[in-house]
Amino acid sequence: MERWQRRAVRTVAGVVVLAFxxxxxxxxLMVVVEGRSPRYLHSTQVVVETLTGTGYGSDSPWESTVGNLFVIAMDLSTFLILFIVVPYVFQPVLEEALSPAVPREVEVTDHVVVxxxxxxxxxxxEEFETRSVDYVVVVANRDQVLELQEAGISVIQGDPTxxxxxxxxxxxxxASVVVDTDDEHAASAVLAVREHDxxxxxVVLCTDLSLEQPIRYAGADAVMTPRHLLAQRIAERVQTEIxxxxxxxxxLGEDLALVEVTIAEDSPFHGQTIGETGLIENGSVTVxxxxxxxxxxxxxxxxxPIDEQLTILVAGPESELKDLERRTRTEDGRxxxxxxxxxxxxxxxVSERLRGSAVDCTVVDLEDDEGVDVVGNATDEEVLRRAGIEAASSFVIAIADDAEAILSVLVARELAPExxxxxxxxxxxxxxxxxxxxxxxxxxLPDISGRLLALDVLREEIISYDRQLKIVRYESDLLVGRELRDTPLPELNCTLIAVERSDGVVTDISPSFTFERGDSLLLAGDDEAIDELESRLA
Structure with a gap:
């Protein structure tokens, strides 16, 4: 039974009981108080006339105060029925009639269910859309379904569990299922899938690392914890700095590697141009x-020009990149x-891994929990000073609210420019x-999560999913026989690092470089640029 039908039944029953x-x-009242002797059917008729708003008033006037008050109460109940009860019944009907239809099933095969x-x-x-992979998203909330439908996303309304x-x-x-619910319902969703297949x-996305094993027990093939992996990467990045x-x-394989280098004010490269640094003179290193x-x-x-706090992404032989790391390190007295x-x-x-590596780590948080050293807001200058920000080497911001995180960056940069x-x-x-x-x-977090899922669900050859950029290995027959300058690559915000061939790796790539069958491209760029390239060459 539909919602409006249930409401209608309840309302009709209520009005009948009220009239009775x-x-x-x-x-x-008419017999005992007013001293009249009408038939019961006549009394019922007067009540119905009053409740429907016709109110012929055949019994008026009423002599007693109680009789008049009772009639007034019945008159007011007419407004209750007209303006409260009736809308209560018909609102769902109007909503259903005026709202767009919500999809509840799909006709597709060999797709991915999210x-x-x-x-x-x-x-x-977005990865599905780029590669023309069929999919359907299952969400319970009607408003969210309509919002996704309006955005052009294949979606149906239903409980994912x-x-x-x-x-x-x-x-x-x-073909596969991705579970992207909250952690508490992930196992239920997995069990519901296993009822069918x-x-x-x-593949399950999970926030709480402690739930990974129970979700696997439910039948998940892979449980990914992007937050945990992201934290591990941050801890690694901090340790390389200190x-x-x-x-x-x-x-990247075969003596080819990649490194991100941040230029400090006292770095030997600060104030020079890329050409003046000599990084690209020998041709083995690519910026x-x-x-x-x-x-x-x-x-x-x-x-x-290479300015202060600029981060450069460099590719080349691993030994040369390690030497570059050593040359760009500075002694800032921190x-x-x-x-x-x-x-x-x-x-x-992050703090657990750093402390496990004997790194002096101070934690700032709003809650006074075990493991928190300074209680306060990370956007407060005094709180950061108490945490030792002015003498610290690194500051990791892992606040839930992005706006507060950006404010914390601004405050910290003002307190400690280096x-x-x-x-x-x-x-x-x-x-x-x-x-x-x-x-x-x-x-x-969204990019890290998307790369992890693309790696497992789409079998994309992502070489590194936990960096600031997406680094992939890519092959396309549409490039065979074409020169680099005639492909979409120069137009997009991504870089061809190298080309792997059966006889070795080519790193000296000019605009006239011609692609051959079997070439495997090593590409680096932001997620949108890589997706756009794959879309054009699909």
Missing amino acids: LASLAYHY CGYTSRGERLV SAAALERARVEEA EWIQI NPRVSDVTS VGLWTDGEFVASPAPDT DGSVVVAGYGEVGGT LDIVVRMNDSANEAKARRAGADYVLN
Whole structure:
């Protein structure tokens, strides 16, 4: 039974009971108080006339005060019925008639079913759209369904933990399932999927690391914890900044590697252009890109100036990149300590790993929990001073609210201009703002989540998913026989690092470089640029 039908039944029953009780009371008043002797049916007629608003008044006037008050009460009840009860019944009918239809099932096969929808799954849906992969999102909230439908996303309304809803999503004919619900309902969603198919691939996104094993027991093939992995990457990045024995060089295979280098004011490269640094003179090292004014710029020109706090992405032989790391390290007189703002999943993991590596770590949080050293707001100058921000080497910001995180960057940069600031963002749209505010290194959760899912669900060859950029290995027959300058690559904000061939790796790539069959491209760029390239070459 529909909602409006249930309301109608309840309302009709209520009005009938009200009329019956009112007619009994009215008949009693007319006989006992007014001294009249009408028939009971006449009393019922008067009550109905009053409740319907016709009110012929055949019995007026009434002599007693009680009789008049009772009639007044019945008159007022007419407004109750007309303006409260009637809208209560017909509002759902009007909403259903005027609102757009909500999809409740799909006709598709060999697709991906996404249970729930958050910013984490949003990046995956973008990957689906880029590669023309069929999918359907299952969410319970009607308003969210309409919003997603308006945005052009394939969606149906249904409880992601319900076997019936998953049947309407045709999960039995799907290629895989991604569970993007809250952690408490993830296991239920997995069990609902397993009711339909014992062998389908199920990938679950989870926040709480302690729930990973129970969700696997429910039947998940892979449980991904992006927050935990992001925290591990932040801890690694911080350790490379404060410990000269730790390298941040990422191997890409066959003596080809990648490293991100932040230029400090007293760095030997500060104030020079890329060409003047000598980085690209021998041809074995490639400046893949850099971050300036909050944005990533791929393949910067040799005359690009290197300013303070600029981060450069460089590719080349691993030994040369490690030497570059050593040359760009500076002795700024700081004490090697780290301040961590926020003690949630990310902040707690970062501080735990740093303390496990004997790093002096001070945690700032609003709550006075075990493991928190300074209680207060990380946007407050006095709180940061008490945490030792002015002498610290690095500042990790893992606050849940992006706006507060950006404010904390601004305050910290003002207090300690040479401080290395690493920030976790929850919305990729805020990444550029954090960089403009003064952050040296920014990782956002949606991009990390999307890369992890693309790696597992789409089998994309992502070489590194936990960096500021997306680094992939890519092949396309549409490039065979074409020169680099005739492809979409020069137009997009991504860089061709190298080309792997059967006889070796080519790193000296000019605009006239011609692609051959079997070439495997190593690409680096922001997620949007890589997705755009793959879309054009699909």
